[in-house]
Amino acid sequence: MFSLALAACALCPSCINLESEMYDTINPGIFPTNEADATALVTAAAYAPFRSAWYDGLFTSAQGGIHVVSDMTTDIGSCQWDDAVWPDMLQVNFTSHSTEIATLYSDQIDAISKMTLTLERIANIPMDEDVKARLEAELHLGRGWLAYLLYDMYGPIQIASLDVLNNPLTDVVVPRLSQEEMVKYIEDEINAALPVLPAKYSISDSNYGRFTRALGYMVLMKLYMHEKDWTKAIECGRELQKGEYGFDLMDNYKDIFTLENEGNKETIWATVCDRTDNAQMWLAHVLSSPYPTTNPNIQKWGGYRVLWNFYNTFDPADKRLEVLIGEFDGTDGFHYSQATPGTVLIDGALPVKYGEDPDATGEESGIDWIVYRYADVLTLLSEAIVREGNAVTQEAVDLLNEVHTRAGLPAYQLSDFSGVDAFLEANLLERGHELWFEGCRRSDLIRYDLYIEYARKYKNSAAAQDYMNLFPLPQSVIDESKGQIAQNPGY
Numbered sequence: 457m458f459s460l461a462l463a464a465c466a467l468c469p470s471c472i473n474l475e476s477e478m479y480d481t482i483n484p485g486i487f488p489t490n491e492a493d494a495t496a497l498v499t500a501a502a503y504a505p506f507r508s509a510w511y512d513g514l515f516t517s518a519q520g521g522i523h524v525v526s527d528m529t530t531d532i533g534s535c536q537w538d539d540a541v542w543p544d545m546l547q548v549n550f551t552s553h554s555t556e557i558a559t560l561y562s563d564q565i566d567a568i569s570k571m572t573l574t575l576e577r578i579a580n581i582p583m584d585e586d587v588k589a590r591l592e593a594e595l596h597l598g599r600g601w602l603a604y605l606l607y608d609m610y611g612p613i614q615i616a617s618l619d620v621l622n623n624p625l626t627d628v629v630v631p632r633l634s635q636e637e638m639v640k641y642i643e644d645e646i647n648a649a650l651p652v653l654p655a656k657y658s659i660s661d662s663n664y665g666r667f668t669r670a671l672g673y674m675v676l677m678k679l680y681m682h683e684k685d686w687t688k689a690i691e692c693g694r695e696l697q698k699g700e701y702g703f704d705l706m707d708n709y710k711d712i713f714t715l716e717n718e719g720n721k722e723t724i725w726a727t728v729c730d731r732t733d734n735a736q737m738w739l740a741h742v743l744s745s746p747y748p749t750t751n752p753n754i755q756k757w758g759g760y761r762v763l764w765n766f767y768n769t770f771d772p773a774d775k776r777l778e779v780l781i782g783e784f785d786g787t788d789g790f791h792y793s794q795a796t797p798g799t800v801l802i803d804g805a806l807p808v809k810y811g812e813d814p815d816a817t818g819e820e821s822g823i824d825w826i827v828y829r830y831a832d833v834l835t836l837l838s839e840a841i842v843r844e845g846n847a848v849t850q851e852a853v854d855l856l857n858e859v860h861t862r863a864g865l866p867a868y869q870l871s872d873f874s875g876v877d878a879f880l881e882a883n884l885l886e887r888g889h890e891l892w893f894e895g896c897r898r899s900d901l902i903r904y905d906l907y908i909e910y911a912r913k914y915k916n917s918a919a920a921q922d923y924m925n926l927f928p929l930p931q932s933v934i935d936e937s938k939g940q941i942a943q944n945p946g947y
Contacts, residue, residue, distance in 0.1 A: 473678040491583035498591040499576040502598035502667070505567045506932050508727045508736040508825040512565065514605065515727050517737040519545075519556050522605060523895030526762075530897040530907070531914035532888065534761045548911040549919035552931040552947055561610050561928045563633050569603055569616045573833040593652035597667045598646030601675045603638070608682060608899060611926045611944055617762045629940040642679055646672045651672045655700045659719025665728035665824075674724050674828045677943060681836055682871060686844035688913060693837030696830070702740040703830040705862050715823045716813035731813065735820035738810045746786030751812050755819040762806035762892055764794055765914050775864040776889055781806040807893050830858050831890050839883045848879045854884055859890055880904070883918070921946060924930040 488494050507513030514522045519541045528545040535542045542555040552558050575595050578588065587932050606613045613897040615632040633641060677692035687906040696703060704721045708710050712722055718727070729736045743749065744758030767782050782805040783793040792800050838855035842848055850870055855869045857877075873879040887900055901907035902925050911920035919939040923946030934943050 461730050488577060488581055490581065491587055494588070494591055495580050497574055498579060498594055501567070501570045501825065502594045504570075505602050506598070506727055506772070506827070507642045507734060508729055510733045510820075511738065513727070515736075515827060517741050517825075520560065520563070522560070522609075523893055524557055525560065526895045526898040529911070529915075530901055531882070531910045532762055532766050532892050533829070534763050536761060536803050537757075537759045543919045544559045545806035546907070547919055548915055548917040548924060550924050550928055550947070552928040554944065557927050558930040560927075561606060561613075562932060564602060564606060567615060568599050571602075571670050572616065572618055573597045573621055574623075589652050591616065596645045597649035597653065597672050599672070600642045601647070603645065604642045604675055604682075607638050607642065608678075609927050611635075611927060612651050614941070615641060629937045632941060638678065639683060642763055644677070646802070647678055656702065656724075659686045665720060668725065670696060670703070670829065671725040674833065677833065678803065678899070679834060681840065682899065684903070685841075686840045688836060689840040690844060693833055696833050697837075703832075703833070705830060705858060707854060707862070709776050709863060710811075712829065713779070713809050713823065713826060715813060717825045722830045723824075724830060724833070725824050725841070726824040726826045729822050729824050731816065731820045731822040735822065736810075736825045737821065738825075739816075739821060740819035741789065742806055742808060744806070745916075746788045746790065746792070746798075746800060747781075747784060748787050749805065749812055751814050753817045754812060755816075757819075758800060760807055763804040763914065766888065766892075767794075767805045770889060771865055773864055774820040774889065775862075776794045779808045779810075780892065781808055787794050809893065826894070827895075832887075832894075833860075834858050835883060835887045835890065839880065842876055842879050842883075846876055848876060852879065856886060860886055863889070872933060881921070923947070 473929060488497050504516050506519065508515040508521070509518065511520070517524070519525070519539070520634060524533075527546060528542070529548055530618045534546060540553045540629075546556055550557050557712055563669050575592060578591060579586070584677075603613065603615070612633045612635055614632055616630045620626065620628050620630060649667070650669055653667060653669045653672060653894070654663075656670045657666065673692045673695050677689050677696070679690060680686075680689035701719060703724065706717070706720055706722045711717050712720060728734065739749075739757075740755040740757055742758075742760045743754065743756040745756045747756060749756075762780060764782075768778065770777055770780070782801070783791075784806075786800070788794075789926045790798055792798055794801065794805075810821065810823055811821055815822070834855045838852045841852045841855075841911050848870065853868050853870050853873075868882070875880070884900060884904055884906075888897060891897070898907060901910055907925055908920050911917040911924075926944045928944055928947040929941070933941055
């Protein structure tokens with residue numbers, strides 16, 4: 457159609473006076489003009505960063521995924537590939553040119569601006585006011601959540617105002633917020649969304665996968681743990697315990713991450729996946745060719761591993777080892793184990809975690825990627841209670857036991873802990889055993905002041921420095937600002 461139109465124009469004298477069209481911008485006279493347009497625009501703007509879409513999105517299974525980047529820099533993760541992106545992550549050798557470490561910032565920061573512009577674009581569209589309020593709330597939560605994730609990794613970020621965005625030809629360098637401004641921005645954005653969004657969506661609801669009030673409180677809880685505001689973190693945790701959300705632990709750990717249990721009672725928020733447009737590729741990145749699978753068509757690249765040092769901290773009776781594989785009989789007849797690793801288990805155990813998609817024919821899987829779940833809430837709440845009161849309480853022990861005993865392990869008694877430090881150590885270990893490769897370990901270790909210490913101790917990193925609790929901004933951000941944007945200290 458486009459080429460035919462050009463040809464007609466060339467032959468028609470009336471086509472002499474042409475008006476230019478900007479095909480990379482939105483013409484508000486044409487789109488968006490109604491509720492369906494607004495919904496499509498918000499879906500594109502608010503949800504684009506939070507996908508597990510092949511090699512794209514914050515939750516991709518590839519090297520750019522936030523859970524991959526986070527855990528690969530800790531005592532949990534390793535990768536057996538020689539690609540250039542891995543050494544800086546694995547050796548905690550961060551620079552402003554480190555692939556994936558630095559570029560997550562530049563890949564995602566513009567999404568906040570897109571959400572800001574989308575808020576303006578839908579403001580005057582005639583549509584159901586309740587629907588409009590929900591769409592606006594989704595944009596606010598999206599801005600706050602993405603701002604938190606970037607803040608956690610890079611410190612305070614740049615937030616462009618609507619005036620700046622509406623005048624793109626103005627030569628303005630948007631400054632980084634202060635820490636206080638950053639925290640307030642995240643709080644304000646999420647709090648603007650909470651009164652409007654539903655508590656949760658069931659898997660049968662057509663809106664399943666859209667943002668919810670539960671997600672908002674989860675992000676706030678993460679923020680307050682980051683800021684060591686234990687009182688507010690506890691408030692969020694107690695909110696998520698309320699019956700209106702209906703969260704509870706699944707009976708069996710291995711059942712959480714399966715196709716048949718998508719939308720289960722433990723899932724707070726998952727990014728909805730399918731095998732075509734929004735596939736996650738976890739098993740392809742983990743499994744090696746001799747590992748037996750029911751579906752023989754699953755791609756097996758044999759990359760990601762959980763380090764043996766960390767694997768060996770598990771009790772052999774821990775049921776979570778059913779999907780963290782340190783020993784198996786290969787389809788080639790070889791018995792793989794820590795003692796006999798072959799080429800498959802050199803770096804560590806297989807972090808299988810997710811079940812098989814029976815219809816996968818390669819790297820793709822349609823199993824939803826779980827981003828936040830209730831076990832995370834229970835263990836954070838347990839930690840916050842002890843930190844706030846500087847005392848180990850029965851409630852804190854009971855909360856920890858909900859996760860600990862689900863793994864088939866004997867319950868802790870209050871008398872098992874000699875003091876606060878002993879309890880916090882047990883909690884940190886439990887979170888590691890429960891949440892490996894769910895993107896929690898780096899933040900946990902930083903909160904415990906152990907991130908760099910563990911990098912030196914368990915990653916044998918000679919490059920890790922105390923200032924590396926924050927990742928560096930990409931060098932391009934510094935260069936383009938002509939020095940007005942300061943790099944994170946130390947880099």
